[in-house]
Amino acid sequence: MPYYQAPLRDMRYVIEDWLQAPNAWQQMPTLAGLDSKLAEQILEEAARFASGILAPLNAPGDQQGCRYEDGRVYTPDGFPAAYRAFTDAGWPALTAHPDDGGQGLPQLLNVALLEMLYACNHAWSMYTGIAHGAYECLRHHAPEWLRERYLPAIVSGEILPTMCLSEPQAGSDVGLLRTRGEPASDGSYRITGNKIFASGGEHDLTDNILHLVLARLPDAPAGSRGISLFVVPKLLDDGSHNAVHCDGLEHKMGIHGSATCALRFDGAKGWLLGEENQGLAAMFVMMNSARLYVGMQGLGHTEAAWQSAAGYAAERHQMRAAKRPANAAIAEADPIHFHPAMRHTLLGLRVSSEGMRMLGYWVAHMLDESEHAATPEQRSSANELSMLLTPLVKAHFTEQGFQQASAALQVFGGYGYSQEYPIEQTLRDSRIAMIYEGTNEIQANDLLLRKILRNPTALPALLTQYSQEASLSSANPTWSGAADSLKEHCSRIEEAVEAIRRAEVEDAEAPYRVAGSFLRWMALVSMGYVWLRAARISNGRNDDPVHSQKQESAGYFFDYCLPQATSHEALVQAGLTACLPFIDI
CATH class of the missing domain: 1.10.540.10 (Acyl-CoA dehydrogenase/oxidase, N-terminal domain)
Structure with a gap:
């Protein structure tokens, strides 16, 4: 199919x-x-x-x-x-x-x-x-000779890189890693240790693989402040194999065609990338783009799920619908997309996919502006907003990718649970994206604590942009209610952030308790912004099916999706005062 x-x-x-x-x-x-x-x-x-x-x-x-x-x-x-x-x-x-x-x-x-x-x-x-x-x-952190040696090979596809962070005892807490980097007399380093969950750590797509490895120097400080980043190729320039070994593959729930490897470095030859003990700063250049790209995985899964479910719902006939379109054929059983429960699911899939596309592409466009815009002020503003929205995109998109794939599977009924249709693979494959490149819980902490509480300018700039869109859209009576709702949420988010700041003074755990709910609230409000802008842009262009559908989808979002933001707001308020009990295990 x-x-x-x-x-x-x-x-x-x-x-x-x-x-x-x-x-x-x-x-x-x-x-x-x-x-x-x-x-x-x-x-x-x-x-x-x-x-x-x-x-x-x-x-x-x-x-x-x-x-x-x-x-x-x-x-x-x-x-x-x-x-x-x-x-x-x-x-x-x-x-x-x-x-x-x-x-x-x-x-x-x-x-x-x-x-x-x-x-x-x-x-x-x-x-x-x-x-x-x-x-x-x-490009940003390697010495010139390393750039000349490896950048053209990456660009041509001759070499594929990997990112080697996790160890058996060190997942999200990279400060616990034990892999060592010992200086050698020729200016290189000898890397020794074990890494797990290395995607593409070994494969047959390219002869050479370039491992970017986090490790500690002998005199490094403890914790995350003592981590350096090294470039370790699978093959050295003379064609000999470096001391990098694949000890096996992980057997996973999904993405079975992706080689998730356990790697062993036995004094492998590598070179320092960036400054000593500054490996995380160098690595985050890669991680930030990776997090946006992982968000695109959630979007891709949602779009695939939407198309699968829509195609099946048009073919599958079950029961007579209580209400039918005027042009529906008389039949004993209707396509299931006539039934309200299925219409809810299908509209949710479509609105989620198209809304994420607007939001995700906007962040990518801001990345382009941060590099290519004409003035330093434009570049700085775009960079700040893109950095603010990146953890939101990663977490919200990947959560939606899994939840919407699950919703789409429901459209298929029992057939969806079988391998006859692709939706069961979509569901399995989508789940990992909520975990890697920083779990979604870490993304929520990053958004609230680092990008908002520790940065007083980014969120106000973003909410100002949302409010300006609401002001433009309020001139149209069709969308004035939605515009008022978006403005109100922006005001309440600002108030909630101030309440979180106050709570943190007395209770350092408070921001962490509410971070997940805050991110979901912000995500729905951000989706409200993109759909309100879409409604305004497409207003009066009903002769084009794309534009008329955008207004229909925007109406569904504001009627059925944005109201869910209130529950996330309530959980934020509850988390500021209701402590979480410790579990006695």
Whole structure:
């Protein structure tokens, strides 16, 4: 059953109408040569690759999985050939700097590409997903000779990088890691230790693999302040194998075609990346982009789930609906998408997918502005807002990816629980995204404590933008109520943040108790902003089905979705005064 067609028309709506990105590109000297026609052609080619090459490998790759033999890992049939097609088409170079052999195109187009890749084949896309973040990490922190040696190889796709953080005793708390880096006389280091959960730690897509490894120097301070970052290749320049060994594969709930490896470093040769004991700062250059990209996984899963459920709901006939469209055929049983319960589910899927696309692409566009905008003030403002919204996007999108896949499976009934339809794989594959690249609980802490409580300017700037949109939209009587609701939530969020600040003075745990609920509240309000802007942009354009549907979807969001924000607000208020009991185990 074909279940995915790239939503190119909606992507164009977001890029051209909602963001008006082509106009913005003309104001950025390094992107001025890019127009909507070229962007459209790039997305069409990406859709052909994703739907034509990756999608057919998704279910077979899940069933076959990866194979481990004598320290080597073999990916599912077709994966290496798909990677060759990916590199031959130049996709790894899309956003890389032209000095390194890249195309210098915006992150906005890259996240659209990633959405398609993850929707079609999450497991295969894991091998390529970290490449741009590793590229940026090396570009900003590596010495010149390392940049010259490895950046062109990453850009061409000759080398795939990995990120090696977790150890058996050190997951989210990287301060507990034990891997050591010993200085050698030639200026390199010898890396010794064990890493787990290394995605793509060993595979057969490329001959060489570039490991970015967190480790401690001998005299390093304790905790996270004593961590350094090292570049450790699988193959050295003379072609010999470095002392990096794959000891096995994890057997996982989903993404079976992605090689999740246990790696052992036995005095492997590596080089310092950045400054001594400043490894986390260097690593976070990679982590921040990775978190946005993981958010795109949630969007891809939601879009795939929506398309699967919509297709099935149109084909499956059960019972007579209590109310039918005027043009419905007379039949003993109606398509299940006529029934209110299914309409709720399908509209929730559509509104969630399209809303996340607007919000996620907006963050990517701000990343482009933070690098390419004409003035330092514009670049600084865009950077601050994108950093604020990145943990929200990662957590909310991945949570939605799993929840909406589960909702979509319900549309299929018992068939959804079988492997006859792709939705059961979508559900399994989507679950991991809530855990890796910083669990969603860590994202909530990051949003509230680091990005809001410790930064007095970012949230007010964001809420001002939301309120300005509400003021513009309030002039239309159709949307004045929604605009007032958005304004009210912005005011109450500001009040809640001040209440959290006060509570923290007496109770240091208070912000941590409410962080998850606060993030969900902020996410719904942010989705309210994007849908209100969409309604205003599409107002009066009912001759175009895309624009008329946007107004319909916006109406559904404000009637049925935004009211849920009140429950998250109530949980924030409760968490400021109601302490959590400790569990006696």
